[in-house]
Amino acid sequence: MTTLRRSLALVAATMISYSGTPLAAEDAASDVTVARDLTAVIALQGLPCGQVVSATQQGEDDYVASCQDGNRYRVFVNAEGRVVVEKLD
Amino acid sequence: MIERAHWSAAALGAIATCCLLGAGCTGVKHARTAGPVPTPVPAETMVVTEPSAMSAPEVAAIPQPPVTAPAAAVPPVTAAPRVAAAEPPTSTPPAPKVAIPRPPVMAAAPAPPALPKATTVPAPQVVPKASPVPVPRVVPKAAQVQAPVASQGTPAPLDLASLGTRLKQTRAIGVLTKLSLKNQVDDLLEKFRAYHRQQGTATLPELRRSYDMLMLKVLSLLQDGDPPLARDIVQSRAAIWGILADPRKFNEASLMAGATT
Numbered sequence: 001m002t003t004l005r006r007s008l009a010l011v012a013a014t015m016i017s018y019s020g021t022p023l024a025a026e027d028a029a030s031d032v033t034v035a036r037d038l039t040a041v042i043a044l045q046g047l048p049c050g051q052v053v054s055a056t057q058q059g060e061d062d063y064v065a066s067c068q069d070g071n072r073y074r075v076f077v078n079a080e081g082r083v084v085v086e087k088l089d
Numbered sequence: 090m091i092e093r094a095h096w097s098a099a100a101l102g103a104i105a106t107c108c109l110l111g112a113g114c115t116g117v118k119h120a121r122t123a124g125p126v127p128t129p130v131p132a133e134t135m136v137v138t139e140p141s142a143m144s145a146p147e148v149a150a151i152p153q154p155p156v157t158a159p160a161a162a163v164p165p166v167t168a169a170p171r172v173a174a175a176e177p178p179t180s181t182p183p184a185p186k187v188a189i190p191r192p193p194v195m196a197a198a199p200a201p202p203a204l205p206k207a208t209t210v211p212a213p214q215v216v217p218k219a220s221p222v223p224v225p226r227v228v229p230k231a232a233q234v235q236a237p238v239a240s241q242g243t244p245a246p247l248d249l250a251s252l253g254t255r256l257k258q259t260r261a262i263g264v265l266t267k268l269s270l271k272n273q274v275d276d277l278l279e280k281f282r283a284y285h286r287q288q289g290t291a292t293l294p295e296l297r298r299s300y301d302m303l304m305l306k307v308l309s310l311l312q313d314g315d316p317p318l319a320r321d322i323v324q325s326r327a328a329i330w331g332i333l334a335d336p337r338k339f340n341e342a343s344l345m346a347g348a349t350t
Contacts, residue, residue, distance in 0.1 A: 030260040030262060030263050031110040031157065031260045032260070032262060032263040032316065034263070037262075037263025037264065037265050040262070040266065040310055041263075041265045044266065044270065045269070046270045061265065082268075082272045083265055
């Protein structure tokens, strides 16, 4: 009985860990990945980027995005609740 | 003796069972072989009927001269008048009839079957002629028919509250993108407020341009991830502009006070 419980717990833990891996890269409220979200935000601002190839989260709603064309941007939400995109050198 | 009788009875039973099973298996095999044979036959017949139907109007239309060309010298002359005699009565009336059935036939299916039968001449001539003619005729008709319907249905689906809720709840857009869109909507609404108060510098055509650009952004974000919402927004586009551009409707929608969806 204990062996069965242990095996079930192991299976459950494995399933949870595997299912949590892709969700970590996605937004909980949408089906869009962070990279795609940042790509859309940067494009909405009319800034050149192409696609975001990598993003590093520096804080809550604060990302550094590296674009396909080599540009890097900091995308964050300021105190007024506005999304700000700053170009990084 | 009794045991032998039992054995013989058992052996007879086994033999009978084997015979029955064998007969059954052979029957099944026959049934299977009989099954597949009819199935390919109708398929072949279907294929044959389609190209024949295809080639019939095609030959009636143009390829008669090429048909006479490959044939011998004497027979073509006889064949040509036969076909010509058959054509004159049918040529004038069937011309529109042939044009009508071609569109459904135009797809890629007829070309391959036509190749093995009449290898060179009829297939290429028919395919290019049939394909370009019906496609432009059908498409503009459908577009012309659907265009007024869409224009008539534009004002109906407008529901700002519902559209705003659906925009907030859609999973096709990320959170940061939604927030950025909301910022831009708020900015545009502020420009409209200033315009209606006659305090802003933006003109109505400029506001219309900004509105169109923002609509394009929203639609480009939604068209792949949430096509129904994108379609409803497109249908409500003119009505939303009517609210924004009309000061009375703008006030009635309580947008002047700064309320946004």
